[in-house]
Amino acid sequence: MYSIIVMPPCGTGSADQIRLSAGEKLTFGRAVQEGGLAIAHEGVSRVAGEITAHRAFWILSNLSQDQTYVVENPEGAGEHIKVTPGRLDAPVSFEFSRVVLPAAGDLLSFDVWAPRHTYRSAARLGHSGATTAPAFCLDRTKRYFAVLAALCEPRLRGAPHAPLPTVDETVERLRAVWPTVTRSSVYWNIDYLAVKLRLRPSTDTAEPGPRLYGKKESLVSLALRFDLVQEDDLVVLAAAQSEVAQ
Known part of the structure; x- marks a missing residue:
């Protein structure tokens, strides 16, 4: 079962979602090997970064030498995290995220969805044993x-x-x-x-x-x-x- 979904940026010629199961990795950059996310822009490093899927979140490694990446929460009223050059395994907990890459005067972006987030259901009222997994997890504030x-x-x-x-x-x-x-x-x-x-x-x-x-x-x-x-x-x-x- 997939854990996260990567949406290729507009203009890459690919409209297909990239689905990763927990533990799988996706490399992105200007000259990545087959199976990676290619971003054809001269301002993007040949191998710019790597995404690793976990169960309900994902981690980002910034493999560039001089560019800070920003991961925005589109539903967070400006909430974001910065991933500095060379930083490995930065955890991203947003349910959906926008990865922003500075590239020779442009700002390029692609989305990452983590739809496997779950939320605790009603109080357990002292019952022992495993909780019942909710059928559907919806956040009414979103x-x-x-x-x-x-x-x-x-x-x-x-x-x-x-x-x-x-x-x-x-x-x-x-x-x-x-x-x-x-x-x-x-x-x-x-x-x-x-x-x-x-x-x-x-x-x-x-x-x-x-x-x-x-x-x-x-x-x-x-x-x-x-x-x-x-x-x-x-x-x-x-x-x-x-x-x-x-």
């Missing part, structure tokens, strides 16, 4: 949950067969609690939810529109079937939350 709530809202409001909101309608619904929301950020969070909830996008349709619609339908169906989003959760669409940040 923006991906607000996106999921917005998608589920029409059906939670008493119209179980209502059509799902379009991405544009979702953007408008979220704007009060997420002023900088864009179509791209909604798409991104939908993609992340599909990974987080272990769904797979349809592969039998070449058109991006129908494929996205099927993904939204699958997400809402799963969320409502297992009470992952309930009517009380719609408060995330009505009250601004400083912790809900990207």
Whole structure:
């Protein structure tokens, strides 16, 4: 079972996700060997760094001699860590991260997802023995949950067969609690939810529109079937939350 997912940067010619199981490594740089993440930019070291997957986090080694790398938490309101030149095995605990590489005046980036994060469930009430593993782990303070709530809202409001909101309608619904929301950020969070909830996008349709619609339908169906989003959760669409940040 994979532990982390690396999203190649735009412009590399590769749209495929790179999935790593615990203990597996991925080298990235300008001239990495086959199987690595190639970043074709003259300002990137030939072998710039290495990512190693662990169960719910990953570690980053900066193999450059003079460039500091920054790992941002897109949901952390500016939260980030710096990995200095030559630093090995720096742990990264963010659920999703953006690795930023300075490169001859440009800032290049790629994303790393760690969707296997888990959260402790309700108090154990003194019972002995192993805890029951939660079926789905969702953090209600994150923006991906607000996106999921917005998608589920029409059906939670008493119209179980209502059509799902379009991405544009979702953007408008979220704007009060997420002023900088864009179509791209909604798409991104939908993609992340599909990974987080272990769904797979349809592969039998070449058109991006129908494929996205099927993904939204699958997400809402799963969320409502297992009470992952309930009517009380719609408060995330009505009250601004400083912790809900990207």
